[in-house]
Structure formats: structure tokens, C-alpha cells
Amino acid sequence: MATTRSRSAKSAENGVAKGAETLPYDRDTLIGFSRTMTTIRLFEEAAQKAFRQGKIGGYLHLYIGQEALALGFLHEYRPGDKIITAYRDHAHALILGATPREVMAELYGKGTGLVKGKGGSMHLFDVKNGFWGGYGIVGGHIPLGVGFAYAQAYQKSGAMTQLYFGDGSIHNGAFHEAANLAGLWGREGMNPCLFVLENNKYGMGTSVQRATAMTDLSEKFDSYAIEHEDVDANDLFAVLECAQRVTKKIRETGTPYGIEAQTYRVTAHGAADFLERYRGKEEVAEARKHDPINRYEHRLLEMGVATEADLEAIRAEAKAVADDAVKFAEESPEPDLSELYTDVLAD
Amino acid sequence: MPVMTYREALRSAMAEEMERDESVVLLGEDIGVYGGTHLVTDGLIDKFGDKRVIDTPIAEGGFTGAALGMAMTGMRPIVEMMTWNFSFQAVDQIIQNAAKVRYFSGGQVTVPLVIRGPNGGGVQLSAQHTHSLEGFYGHFPGIKVVSPVTPHDAKGMMLTAIRDNNPIIFMEAGALYGAKGEVPEGDYTVPFGKARIAREGTDVTLISYGRQVPLLEKVAETLEGEGVSAEVIDLRSIRPFDTETIVNSVRKTHRAVVVQEQWRWFSVASEVAAVIQEQAFDDLDAPVERVSGAEVPAPYARNLELAAFPSVDQIAAAARRVLYREN
Numbered sequence: 001m002a003t004t005r006s007r008s009a010k011s012a013e014n015g016v017a018k019g020a021e022t023l024p025y026d027r028d029t030l031i032g033f034s035r036t037m038t039t040i041r042l043f044e045e046a047a048q049k050a051f052r053q054g055k056i057g058g059y060l061h062l063y064i065g066q067e068a069l070a071l072g073f074l075h076e077y078r079p080g081d082k083i084i085t086a087y088r089d090h091a092h093a094l095i096l097g098a099t100p101r102e103v104m105a106e107l108y109g110k111g112t113g114l115v116k117g118k119g120g121s122m123h124l125f126d127v128k129n130g131f132w133g134g135y136g137i138v139g140g141h142i143p144l145g146v147g148f149a150y151a152q153a154y155q156k157s158g159a160m161t162q163l164y165f166g167d168g169s170i171h172n173g174a175f176h177e178a179a180n181l182a183g184l185w186g187r188e189g190m191n192p193c194l195f196v197l198e199n200n201k202y203g204m205g206t207s208v209q210r211a212t213a214m215t216d217l218s219e220k221f222d223s224y225a226i227e228h229e230d231v232d233a234n235d236l237f238a239v240l241e242c243a244q245r246v247t248k249k250i251r252e253t254g255t256p257y258g259i260e261a262q263t264y265r266v267t268a269h270g271a272a273d274f275l276e277r278y279r280g281k282e283e284v285a286e287a288r289k290h291d292p293i294n295r296y297e298h299r300l301l302e303m304g305v306a307t308e309a310d311l312e313a314i315r316a317e318a319k320a321v322a323d324d325a326v327k328f329a330e331e332s333p334e335p336d337l338s339e340l341y342t343d344v345l346a347d
Numbered sequence: 348m349p350v351m352t353y354r355e356a357l358r359s360a361m362a363e364e365m366e367r368d369e370s371v372v373l374l375g376e377d378i379g380v381y382g383g384t385h386l387v388t389d390g391l392i393d394k395f396g397d398k399r400v401i402d403t404p405i406a407e408g409g410f411t412g413a414a415l416g417m418a419m420t421g422m423r424p425i426v427e428m429m430t431w432n433f434s435f436q437a438v439d440q441i442i443q444n445a446a447k448v449r450y451f452s453g454g455q456v457t458v459p460l461v462i463r464g465p466n467g468g469g470v471q472l473s474a475q476h477t478h479s480l481e482g483f484y485g486h487f488p489g490i491k492v493v494s495p496v497t498p499h500d501a502k503g504m505m506l507t508a509i510r511d512n513n514p515i516i517f518m519e520a521g522a523l524y525g526a527k528g529e530v531p532e533g534d535y536t537v538p539f540g541k542a543r544i545a546r547e548g549t550d551v552t553l554i555s556y557g558r559q560v561p562l563l564e565k566v567a568e569t570l571e572g573e574g575v576s577a578e579v580i581d582l583r584s585i586r587p588f589d590t591e592t593i594v595n596s597v598r599k600t601h602r603a604v605v606v607q608e609q610w611r612w613f614s615v616a617s618e619v620a621a622v623i624q625e626q627a628f629d630d631l632d633a634p635v636e637r638v639s640g641a642e643v644p645a646p647y648a649r650n651l652e653l654a655a656f657p658s659v660d661q662i663a664a665a666a667r668r669v670l671y672r673e674n
């Protein structure tokens with residue numbers, strides 16, 4: 001469930017207005033945010049359906065209910081930046097510019113997929129658009145992101161890394177070893193890395209409270225002298241404001257920054273998990289009231305930026321995009337068998 | 348030709364390539380200010396600065412993963428494992444990420460990463476500090492595994508490693524850091540996947556790599572005194588693997604002994620023996636013998652340690668068995 005804690009309130013006190021009236025977004029951009037989030041939602045619902053029909057294999061981890069989080073931070077993506085996340089990665093890839101067709105085809109294991117059918121849901125990569133994966137081992141990708149940031153500083157590129165990871169991975173040694181390096185290297189401006197802790201409250205079926213005695217997760221950044229704050233990540237405007245401010249600071253200083261992005265995983269851990277013994281239906285129902293898309297649409301209506309008819313049109317359009325992606329994936333050929341042995345080693 | 352130690356050969360390869368290529372950086376524990384536990388990187392921080400010779404905290408998973416991130420994004424990092432024993436802390440990064448990311452990204456990523464350090468035992472470091480991990484790392488597709496034994500190969504293969512666009516597991520003969528040998532001046536490379544015939548012979552083929560190769564040369568001298576001409580093959584590279592040199596030698600000698608410090612089961616020697624029976628079965632006059640480390644964690648006491656690793660006597664006995672000169 002989304003909550004706003006003291007540190008995100010602090011950002012409002014800093015004088016950055018949060019109302020759309022003073023936000024630097026025109027109507028097209030605001031409508032575009034709605035379109036992006038709705039497309040991701042309907043894309044993933046279509047994927048979930050296909051998974052249940054047995055058309056998608058392996059694992060399928062959905063981002064439903066967390067869309068505003070990735071969208072808000074990735075709005076600050078600039079060419080040269082590098083984005084890395086774990087296996088709940090569809091939204092990140094789509095926001096950065098991978099097409100719904102190639103992402104869906106990847107989920108279907110088709111040769112037209114984003115990584116040629118070699119990775120599946122957990123290993124989306126779209127390097128040309130700044131998306132550097134897509135990793136399946138909890139916590140294992142975190143050191144890579146810190147390395148990206150070192151290279152960006154070393155190469156004097158002016159670019160930065162956005163490193164996403166879940167609340168389940170913050171207990172893994174890889175986070176602590178990597179965060180320690182980031183803090184250390186950042187002292188000399190050698191680590192322009194935004195750590196985005198996606199706190200969706202569960203690592204598989206284990207809640208934050210059952211995984212650690214220190215449940216204020218962002219406090220863990222203090223151990224490594226990494227400045228941090230929390231944000232209500234189901235409030236797109238809050239995320240956008242936070243992202244704009246902290247990415248500017250990171251680019252200027254070359255130091256890492258930590259965000260604990262509060263959200264909630266309304267779907268099961270993976271699409272194959274039906275029994276949710278670890279939480280009650282009431283809890284999920286309550287969380288759904290804070291759905292980021294509903295909240296955002298409500299704001300658009302409130303501000304007079306969009307009408308109910310506009311939103312209906314966006315939903316219809318998104319549905320068509322998702323349907324088209326499914327059709328494309330279903331009609332695409334499987335990878336050629338000659339692909340089995342390619343991409344193992346580089347020349 | 349200049350003579351230098353194995354250690355100096357490695358250092359000169361890295362220093363020369365760092366002069367040529369700014370994307371080459373070093374990371375590891377105490378490789379900078381301290382000079383390197385084994386002094387392989389001694390003096391490099393003074394020459395190249397602390398942004399290129401990066402002293403890390405003792406956290407192999409973290410810095411190996413970070414180096415991998417650098418390798419994916421335009422740099423050519425060389426990670427020092429103070430010893431390969433510590434690489435178990437980084438296995439998730441090496442196997443799950445470095446070896447696979449090119450494949451599961453559909454070829455979008457290249458990983459020019461070298462991980463180097465001393466491997467093997469022989470200096471009484473006991474169980475946790477004594478491993479020969481060629482077979483372990485050699486198991487995984489997506490990485491290359493090499494093990495040079497001469498200063499000549501140490502430099503030439505290090506230059507090949509740094510210029511390769513793949514993750515390289517570079518296993519040094521730690522016990523031989525001080526051993527001297529001729530090293531050509533200037534830039535030269537020794538390719539991977541090409542074994543070296545360390546000594547030519549006609550009666551039996553002795554095969555190994557790394558620290559065992561000098562041992563095989565001693566065995567060959569012993570056998571010479573018995574009227575047996577032994578050929579000694581230094582594999583140099585475990586993956587890719589030079590099948591041709593091995594098979595050609597066995598076709599000539601009809602007998603083979605494979606020697607390794609590591610444990611026998613599921614090992615490099617097992618693979619060599621399998622390749623020989625697949626490709627030179629009709630040429631064999633005796634079953635292939637394997638001489639391996641004792642199936643125990645490495646012991647501390649000197650006499651126990653010596654008993655745990657292949658010896659001249661054990662290897663010579665194995666050679667005599669394949670020659671039917673001894674039971």
C-alpha cells in the first residue's frame with residue numbers, strides 16, 4: 001500500500017509544487033503519461049491471460065499496480081543513461097521504447113522477440129534505448145548497475161544509471177556490497193547512480209516485516225553514506241517531481257542517491273502463483289484503492305486536463321495495442337534452430 | 348631474449364596494455380597501495396592512479412559484479428582474485444551474469460572482462476585456501492578458462508585475455524610467481540585453444556597444465572633414464588580446448604597419462620580421457636590413466652599435503668602402467 005512518509009513530505013516543503021497547474025507538462029505530455037501506463041496495464045493483463053492459456057512459458061512477473069513508479073523515474077531518462085532492473089521488467093522496457101510487439105513476442109518465445117526468444121520475460125534487453133536488462137537472480141544485478149555508473153563517470157559521459165531493485169533483494173549481500181562501493185566511489189564523484197528500491201511490500205510471499213527487523217528499508221542506505229528519501233510511488237506527480245530533482249543532483253555531483261519507492265504488488269509474485277496464503281484478500285482490496293492509474297486519471301479529470309471520454313479513448317487505444325501485440329506474437333515464427341548456438345561468445 | 352619472472356611477465360602485460368588502452372582498469376583487494384598480495388600489480392597505482400588501479404573492500408561478489416558492469420559498458424576491467432579460492436564469493440556474478448548475459452540479451456552485450464589470480468595449492472594453505480578450479484569453471488559455456496605456466500605464456504596469454512571480448516578466467520600458477528623464463532620484448536600474444544608441446548617424445552603422452560607441467564618434465568627425465576621417451580603436453584587453455592594436439596600425440600605414442608592437482612571426479616582429466624577414447628580409440632594400446640589430487644579437502648601438514656597432490660613417483664608409476672612395465 002502506498003504511504004507517504006516524512007521525507008517525501010520534505011520535498012514538498014522544498015517548494016517544488018506538486019499540482020499539475022505548476023508542473024512543467026503540457027496537455028499532450030499529461031495525456032501521454034496516461035496512455036503509457038494504461039498500455040502497460042493492458043499489455044500485462046493480456047500477457048497474464050496468454051500465460052494462463054499456456055502460450056507463455058517459464059515465469060511471468062507482472063508490474064500491475066506499480067506503473068507510475070517506473071514511468072516517473074524513466075521520464076528523466078536521457079540518451080547515454082543506463083537502466084537496469086531485475087525480472088519484473090516489462091514496464092521498464094516498454095517505457096524506454098521497446099515496442100509492445102517485440103516484448104510480447106519475447107514472452108511468447110518467438111524469433112521476433114526483443115532478445116530473439118533467448119531470454120523471455122525475465123531477460124528483456126534493449127540496449128539501443130538504454131535498457132540493459134532484465135536479470136533473474138534476486139539482488140544479483142545490483143553490482144552491475146554500480147559498475148555502469150563508474151564507467152559513465154570514468155568516461156566523463158555526463159550520463160547516469162538508474163538501478164531498480166525490489167524490497168526482497170535489499171537483504172541480499174549483493175545489495176550491501178554494491179551500495180558500499182557506490183558510496184565509496186561516489187565520494188569522488190565516480191558513481192552517478194540512482195538506486196530505486198521498489199518496495200512492493202513482498203519478496204515472493206515474505207512481507208518486509210517477516211524479512212527484516214529493520215523495516216524502514218531506506219535507512220539501510222545510511223550505512224553506506226548514500227543520501228536517500230521516500231516517495232509515494234503510486235502518485236505519478238510525486239514520482240515525477242522526485243525524479244526530476246534527484247537525477248539533476250546525481251548528474252551534477254556524480255554521487256549515488258537512494259529512493260525507497262512505496263508501492264504495492266497487487267498481483268501474485270508470478271502469474272503461476274494462485275494461492276496467496278501469505279496475505280488476506282482485504283489487504284489487496286485496500287491496496288487496489290490506491291491504484292496509480294486510477295489515481296492519476298482522477299487527477300486529470302479533477303484538473304480538467306481530460307474528460308471521461310478521453311480516458312475511454314485511451315483505454316480503447318491501449319487495448320488495441322495489446323491485442324495487436326498478442327496477434328503479432330502468435331503469428332511470429334519460433335526462433336530458427338540455428339540460433340541455439342549463437343551469442344554464446346563474442347568474436 | 349630478456350629473462351623475467353612469471354609475476355613480472357603478468358605485470359608487464361597489464362602495464363603495457365594500460366598504456367595503450369585507457370579503458371583497461373584493475374580492481375581488487377590491496378592491489379594498489381599495498382602493491383598486491385603477490386606483488387603482481389606492484390607499482391601500477393603510482394603509474395596509472397587510483398581511478399585505474401582500484402583498491403576494493405573485501406567483497407568479491409560486489410567488485411566482480413561492478414567490474415562486469417564496467418565491462419558491459421565500454422571498459423576492459425581486470426579483476427584480481429587475491430586467490431581463486433575467494434571466487435566462490437563471486438560465483439553468482441561470474442556464472443549467472445558474466446557467462447550468460449550475452450546469450451540472454453540476444454547478443455546485445457559483450458563482456459571483455461578478465462578475472463585473474465593464483466590457483467592451486469602446494470604452499471600449505473590448507474582446505475579453504477587450496478583449490479584447482481579449472482574443471483569447475485571449465486564446465487560453463489560463455490567463459491574462457493586458461494592456465495599459463497611459463498612467463499612467456501603468462502604475458503602472451505594475458506595480452507590475449509585483455510583484448511578478448513569475452514569473460515576470461517585467468518588461472519595463474521601461484522606457486523611459480525617467482526619462476527623465471529625468457530619473455531620476448533614488445534607486443535606479442537599467445538592464442539587461446541592451442542596447447543604447447545613442452546617436450547617431444549614417442550612412447551607415452553603426459554598431459555597437464557599449470558603447476559603440474561614442470562612436474563611432468565621431471566617425470567619425462569626420470570623415464571628417459573629407463574629408456575622411455577615421454578611427450579609432455581601443456582594444455583594452456585581449458586576452454587577452448589585443443590583436441591587436435593592431444594589426439595595427434597596419442598596417435599603417435601598410443602598411450603596417455605593425464606595429470607591434475609584437482610579432484611578426479613568430473614574434472615579436466617576426465618574430459619581429456621573422454622576426448623581421447625572418442626577420437627583415438629583405435630590408436631590406444633592401454634586405457635588412459637588419470638593422476639589427480641586426493642579426494643579430501645587440502646590438508647595443512649607438509650607431508651599430508653605432499654601426499655594429497657600428484658608426485659613424480661605417482662605419475663611415473665602411471666606411465667609405467669600404461670607401458671605395461673609395472674602393475
